[in-house]
Amino acid sequence: MTGVPDILWLEEIRKEDIPSVGGKGASLGEMASIGLPVPPAFVVTSQAFRRFLVQTGLEKPLFELLESLDVDDNDLLESAAQKAKDLVHKAKMPDDIKSEISIAYEKLSRTGEIVAARSSATAEDLPDASFAGQQETVLNIRGIENLLNGIQTCWASLYGARAIYYRSKQGFDHHIVNIAVVVQQLINSEKAGVLFTSHPVTGESLTIIEGSWGLGEAVVSGAVSPDNYVFDRRLERTTDRLISPKIIEIVADGNYGTITRDVEKSRQEMQVLSDDEVKRLATYGIVSEEHYGIPQDMEWAIVGDKIFILQSRPITTIKGVGAVKKENNTGSADAVILQGQGASPGIASGPVIIIDDVKDIGKVKEGDIMITRMTNPDMVPAMRKVAAIVTDEGGMTCHAAIVSRELGTPAVVGTRKATQILKDGQVITVDGEKGLIYEGVIAQQVPVVGSAQVQIASAPAKIITATSVKVNVSMPEAAQRAAATGADGVGLLRIEHLILGLNKTPNWYIQNHREEEFISELMNGIKVVLDSFPGKPVWVRTLDAPTDEFRNMQGGENEPIEHNPMLGWRGIRRDLQSPAQFKLQIDTFKRLWDLGYDNLGIMFPMVSHPREFIKAKELFRQAGVDVENVDLGIMIEIPASAVLVDDFIKAGIKFASFGTNDLIQYTIAIDRNNENVTDMYWPKHPAVLALIDQAIQACRKGGVEVSICGQAGSEPDMVTWLVEHGITSVSSNIDAIPKIRETVARTEQRIILDAARRPYGC
Ligand SMILES: Nc1ncnc2c1ncn2[C@@H]1O[C@H](COP(=O)(O)OP(=O)(O)OP(=O)(O)O)[C@@H](O)[C@H]1O
Numbered sequence: 001m002t003g004v005p006d007i008l009w010l011e012e013i014r015k016e017d018i019p020s021v022g023g024k025g026a027s028l029g030e031m032a033s034i035g036l037p038v039p040p041a042f043v044v045t046s047q048a049f050r051r052f053l054v055q056t057g058l059e060k061p062l063f064e065l066l067e068s069l070d071v072d073d074n075d076l077l078e079s080a081a082q083k084a085k086d087l088v089h090k091a092k093m094p095d096d097i098k099s100e101i102s103i104a105y106e107k108l109s110r111t112g113e114i115v116a117a118r119s120s121a122t123a124e125d126l127p128d129a130s131f132a133g134q135q136e137t138v139l140n141i142r143g144i145e146n147l148l149n150g151i152q153t154c155w156a157s158l159y160g161a162r163a164i165y166y167r168s169k170q171g172f173d174h175h176i177v178n179i180a181v182v183v184q185q186l187i188n189s190e191k192a193g194v195l196f197t198s199h200p201v202t203g204e205s206l207t208i209i210e211g212s213w214g215l216g217e218a219v220v221s222g223a224v225s226p227d228n229y230v231f232d233r234r235l236e237r238t239t240d241r242l243i244s245p246k247i248i249e250i251v252a253d254g255n256y257g258t259i260t261r262d263v264e265k266s267r268q269e270m271q272v273l274s275d276d277e278v279k280r281l282a283t284y285g286i287v288s289e290e291h292y293g294i295p296q297d298m299e300w301a302i303v304g305d306k307i308f309i310l311q312s313r314p315i316t317t318i319k320g321v322g323a324v325k326k327e328n329n330t331g332s333a334d335a336v337i338l339q340g341q342g343a344s345p346g347i348a349s350g351p352v353i354i355i356d357d358v359k360d361i362g363k364v365k366e367g368d369i370m371i372t373r374m375t376n377p378d379m380v381p382a383m384r385k386v387a388a389i390v391t392d393e394g395g396m397t398c399h400a401a402i403v404s405r406e407l408g409t410p411a412v413v414g415t416r417k418a419t420q421i422l423k424d425g426q427v428i429t430v431d432g433e434k435g436l437i438y439e440g441v442i443a444q445q446v447p448v449v450g451s452a453q454v455q456i457a458s459a460p461a462k463i464i465t466a467t468s469v470k471v472n473v474s475m476p477e478a479a480q481r482a483a484a485t486g487a488d489g490v491g492l493l494r495i496e497h498l499i500l501g502l503n504k505t506p507n508w509y510i511q512n513h514r515e516e517e518f519i520s521e522l523m524n525g526i527k528v529v530l531d532s533f534p535g536k537p538v539w540v541r542t543l544d545a546p547t548d549e550f551r552n553m554q555g556g557e558n559e560p561i562e563h564n565p566m567l568g569w570r571g572i573r574r575d576l577q578s579p580a581q582f583k584l585q586i587d588t589f590k591r592l593w594d595l596g597y598d599n600l601g602i603m604f605p606m607v608s609h610p611r612e613f614i615k616a617k618e619l620f621r622q623a624g625v626d627v628e629n630v631d632l633g634i635m636i637e638i639p640a641s642a643v644l645v646d647d648f649i650k651a652g653i654k655f656a657s658f659g660t661n662d663l664i665q666y667t668i669a670i671d672r673n674n675e676n677v678t679d680m681y682w683p684k685h686p687a688v689l690a691l692i693d694q695a696i697q698a699c700r701k702g703g704v705e706v707s708i709c710g711q712a713g714s715e716p717d718m719v720t721w722l723v724e725h726g727i728t729s730v731s732s733n734i735d736a737i738p739k740i741r742e743t744v745a746r747t748e749q750r751i752i753l754d755a756a757r758r759p760y761g762c
Pocket residue numbers: 024039116118119132133134135136137139184185186187188189192215216217218220299301310311
């Protein structure tokens with residue numbers, strides 16, 4: 001025999017062996033090689049399966065059955081799938097393969113006669129890992145005849161209806177699909193479950209463990225409500241445990257397969273894991289996470305005091321900036337074809353669609369990966385459809401980054417050359433956290449609805465903090481998601497996306513006497529957000545769109561061409577010079593106040609001198625607003641306003657909020673959208689911090705709320721510093737809220753503890 005053998009033992013396998021042993025086999029081999037307690041196993045390789053098809057003469061009938069099948073006809077599809085599965089399951093296995101499996105089984109039986117047969121799909125054939133779950137696993141197999149039957153059951157599961165449908169739609173050849181089978185000692189566990197090495201949504205360094213009685217299948221399939229344990233990796237102890245009534249368990253029974261039975265009353269409410277077991281499991285989790293360099297979703301089983309690890313794979317549901325920073329993993333490093341800044345976390349694969357011009361957005365299909373020089377508000381409808389977004393230009397605060405984060409769509413910005421290097425139709429994978437683009441589809445895990453993973457996603461209860469934790473919103477459709485974070489209000493509602501999304505400039509509405517239309521659009525959008533945050537403050541920022549963003553819109557033909565729009569005609573300066581445009585906004589706000597929305601506050605961007613605030617307030621007064629009884633505040637985003645904050649307080653601001661995106665660029669002269677200087681963009685530059693510190697102290701002295709709504713307010717490092725320096729609220733991006741709330745709480749607690757210890761000289 002030449003080439004890869006029919007049988008490979010776990011010790012011979014490494015992660016590169018996916019073509020022969022499939023994803024699961026390769027991962028188990030790799031885990032065993034780093035010393036994780038993986039039960040002994042051998043793999044019946046994909047080459048063995050192929051040989052089986054050839055020697056039994058099944059290739060041709062399978063080909064005929066599937067080749068011209070109309071997979072959109074469900075009845076035809078189901079019946080063809082059933083026939084294909086029967087062919088594979090009932091064929092007589094060639095003697096030489098049989099005998100190799102028998103010899104291996106005999107050897108494995110020395111440590112335990114009962115085994116599991118676990119399908120292990122090869123990535124090339126099934127690039128969408130959501131199909132991994134389509135293949136069979138047979139637990140509790142005793143005896144060679146049962147084992148051969150189990151293996152053929154796994155092989156046959158390659159021809160499930162959904163798998164056939166998917167392959168045919170993706171243009172995969174049914175001829176060359178492959179499957180391996182892991183034959184592993186069955187761990188007849190007393191307790192088992194899953195663990196997430198880091199929080200599956202926020203990426204915090206909390207290990208979440210779910211466990212129940214019997215085999216792990218009960219937890220994985222969602223058949224039981226498991227216990228839930230939270231282990232804080234920094235404190236090295238269990239910080240939370242939720243004991244659930246475990247009504248049923250799945251156990252190994254007889255010679256083949258499992259049964260589900262009731263758990264006797266006395267064990268239902270009993271705690272499954274001791275603190276020591278939680279800690280040992282968490283330690284294995286850390287070993288695996290550090291090896292792969294990315295948080296892992298693992299399966300474990302315990303018999304007596306022995307722990308076994310049955311599976312480990314990357315978690316891709318993490319929304320926050322990840323806890324682990326190693327660069328290997330999720331695919332081979334040499335498949336990386338492009339790099340930029342990870343602007344919106346998440347991993348997605350799909351075909352490239354290059355958009356050079358807004359006119360082309362009609363070409364964008366659901367699931368595409370949109371590549372463009374830079375997005376603009378006209379592209380938002382297309383951005384809603386795509387699986388990921390990649391841009392040539394921009395940084396963490398550009399349009400593409402902000403909108404993608406709100407849509408929950410992975411995005412990489414500032415790649416410089418995505419539009420040149422990538423080609424329409426080319427399939428790529430985008431890692432929006434690390435800022436990497438891979439050729440092809442990199443295996444990833446898709447959360448299974450109703451699974452343990454999704455239950456965990458909504459887990460931890462809200463932490464109460466003295467510093468308010470608010471959220472930034474740009475699009476009304478994100479309001480519900482934003483409110484669901486439990487945020488204490490909206491610290492920044494950008495209205496540019498509402499206005500620019502209309503695709504006509506405010507001036508167009510004025511010139512065409514269509515002011516009412518403009519006001520009602522703006523009002524409806526803001527109202528959606530106000531309604532999502534009843535009784536909580538919502539600070540709406542008046543218009544701050546640079547001229548280049550207006551130019552593409554109807555009515556934008558006469559926008560001045562500015563050498564540097566960032567320093568140009570935007571924010572409050574433009575509104576004060578364009579009273580009609582400002583009035584449209586004021587009238588909108590007034591109507592909302594008149595409707596009883598007392599939670600509405602208005603924030604002026606780009607103010608550089610108190611007289612601008614005074615003039616704006618006067619215009620509100622002239623429009624009939626009771627200016628002393630509504631919240632009018634400013635953004636501190638020009639160094640001048642940070643320096644003059646005392647004077648702003650005298651002028652009557654009710655609050656101030658740091659727009660660090662601009663404050664940083666103006667303090668250290670770094671255009672935040674210019675990728676040539678992104679590396680020099682430094683939020684914690686001492687001059688920036690000095691300006692912020694001084695302004696915070698002035699606001700506190702003046703009794704004025706002081707907040708932050710720039711991107712730095714979504715970064716734990718910066719937020720720690722801000723809380724230490726007395727900021728009274730922070731406003732973060734939706735995806736960052738849990739992480740920021742935890743950061744705020746920890747910092748506050750540390751400040752209290754430090755103060756308490758001081759008198760004792762600790
Ligand atoms: N050796 C074993 N001993 C005990 N239980 C096992 C063993 N192998 C697997 N299991 C249990 O069986 C369940 C299903 O196994 P497996 O991981 O092979 O299939 P799957 O989860 O359906 O596949 P995929 O992970 O590819 O979607 C696991 O969740 C685990 O609880």
